[in-house]
Amino acid sequence: VKNVLIRKLKRFGPLDERDEILLTEVVSDSRSIAAREDIIHEGERPEKGHLIVSGFGCRYKVLPNGTRQVVGCLIPGDFIHLQRSLLNEMDHSIGTLSPCIVVDIPRDLVLRLHESTAIAHAFRMVALVDESITREWLASMGRRDALARLGHLLCELFTRYQAVDLVDRGSFEFPMRQTEIAETLGLSNVHVNRVLQELRGLQLIQLKLGKATILDLAQLKVLSGFNPNYLHLGPETQRWDPELAPATRSR
Amino acid sequence: VKNVLIRKLKRFGPLDERDEILLTEVVSDSRSIAAREDIIHEGERPEKGHLIVSGFGCRYKVLPNGTRQVVGCLIPGDFIHLQRSLLNEMDHSIGTLSPCIVVDIPRDLVLRLHESTAIAHAFRMVALVDESITREWLASMGRRDALARLGHLLCELFTRYQAVDLVDRGSFEFPMRQTEIAETLGLSNVHVNRVLQELRGLQLIQLKLGKATILDLAQLKVLSGFNPNYLHLGPETQRWDPELAPATRSR
DNA sequence: CGTACTATTGATAGATATCAACGCTGGTGG
């Protein structure tokens, strides 16, 4: 069974056997972190790269006014500041939202990984996609209302999970509490609650036990104006068939 | 006279003579672009890198709902997708807001630049800072009100212009129209107008003839919760003395 | 069976958008 990492990087080009061995080595030494703990804190000077093997994490900032803003979601296969040259101070923190398995990648291994042209290229692509996602979130914040914002987030996560083959019959891990969703979307927790209900009422989604289920992706996309181009996954994604979703049931 | 580019990259480490020669070569062949034209349009596959030598540009997205969101400002010394491997489709557009002088950097020159360790490093840093700025904007959108958002943008631009030595007695180029500011901050043009008046009334800023003047940076920072750490400019910036600002005058 | 979160609800307040004029200014053609 290939690990998420290999699965993910393969999207950006073929990897030879040597690459795969190297990537397997990366994942060999992992550690567990409980839910809602920090992996790195703002102000730290990161010594190593990190990789999320399983679980759900986020990047976040705490503003001078004391509020918190989540600026990115981390799902299995996502890197944390591999590119970051391991040089500068973190300007944001990274924490877990569910129990995570994380790999620490020591500096020299990072360098060895970069020696493979294919891997280095894939890394660069990954970094570009991260950037691109942040820009899309920015657009979402600025120009989508609460309903579309929430729908858009769910479409994105669905698509990203799908890209690492972690969607099971329309469902994927989604451990965020409503307050955390609010901190992600720039809303209040109360409003998130209401918008969530609306989406449920429309039979578009279902949240339960730390998992989200998309009941009608096509409609959710329309409602939120979701266009996956910014994820740069190539045309071969989006092959999920809405018919395979669990039958909608009256709440 | 050293060009903006050299000035900017030097922040991230020393450059030797060879580097400077190379960077001078980059800037040797530039072209002018009128205000409010596109440099690259979404969907294009960029062939070259670009560098803004003078003028003011922006990255922007047009959402499915027809609205526009500016997701980044480009000032002299800023790169456009140098890292982008010149491979993938643009997921956003880039346009000018004032007349600009732009350098096109052909693929082979990009590669040559990357051969210098110092330059390659500086490029990586620049990319990280870009990312970081986008994240800060996201936090701003999510958790700052209109007044703070506007103030924060002005603080940031002031600081970035200062970093390339393009602030003159508290003033810097700022050609945005109110509608464009609105598209940047996720507000309506009408509201931007009112907030702008408030900031003027507080004697904090002054906009005139495509230039912005910060009358009281210290207060503007407090009001907007501005902390320049995310710009990664190092401690030696922020040495502008508020006392040097033009005397406040009644409207 | 309490305890402590988290989700939900209702009522109200506040911020920002929208709509519709109106004013200014700089450019253009007669």
Added chain:
DNA sequence: CCACCAGCGTTGATATCTATCAATAGTACG
């Protein structure tokens, strides 16, 4: 040289959306 035009800025009135506040209801867990 002046009248007109177009684009941007400004204003006021009103509509919406979203936040805030304060309870209440669920739920997991010891």
